[in-house]
Amino acid sequence: MNPFRRLLFAAGSVLLGTAAPAQRVTPSPELRDFSEQRIRHQKTLGLTLGGYALANIAVGSIAAGQASGETKYFHQMNVYWNLVNLGIAGVGLLGSRKADAKGETLAQAVRRHETMKQILLLNVGLDVAYVVGGAYLRERSQSHPDKSDQLQGYGKSIMIQGGFLFAFDLVNYVIFKNRGDKQEVKLISAGPMGVGIVVPIK
Structure with a gap:
């Protein structure tokens, strides 16, 4: 982020911060809808990933006991991998259950929306690394x-x-960005004293 964008972001944060007390008492319907959509999406993410993980664990556990050789290890790793996925889904669902759209300020809602996008985008990069890592293991098998x-x-x-x-992660990032960014811009533009600052964020 260049210095000019940092300045805009800082200025926007200050303006959002000044709005926090008012938003905390009487959040607008638009703000509540913005927050509720994010919370619903997070719940959907957790349920989808959790369901996928449970299915993989169930199938992998049975198949690993009936297979041998490469296939056995394939199903074993599916189980190990999805135990982690299940844990991540559980943490995400727990966090979404504790979330309360009624108590969110504009500053909090915007920050959480942007944080969610950043997490999904970071995950996309990690996912590419996983695929490359898997390919490396297969290549390494030739020398072992x-x-x-x-x-x-x-x-x-x-x-x-x-x-x-x-x-x-990529599909959910696109959905999250396309649906939430427009609402975010409208909410920020309708800030206190008619001042709106929009900072382009990936």
Whole structure:
């Protein structure tokens, strides 16, 4: 972020901060709707990821016990990977249950919206790294014949899981951005004393 954008962002934060007491007492219907949409989306993310994780754990646990070689390790990694996904989904759902649209100020709502976008975008980058890491494990199996099945199975699983998460995070980022950014701009533009500052954020 260049100095000019930093200045705009700081100025916007100050203006939003001055609006906080009023927003805290009587949040507008538009602000509540903005916050509620974010909270609903977070719940949907958690439920979708949690359901996907449970399905993978169930199938992987059964299949790993009936398979051998590369396939066995593939299903094992699916289980391990989705235990982590299940934990992440649980934390996300817990956070969304505690969220309260009625008590959010404009500054808090905007900050949480932007934070959610940043998290999803960061996840997209991590997902690409997962796919590359899985491909590396498969390549490494060529020079480790004694662990070939394990590396091939784990690598394939990580590539598939990373690919799913890449699509999942990217689609949700686009939805979150397209739906929320327009509302955010209107809310900020309708700030105190008719002053509105819009800072372009990816």
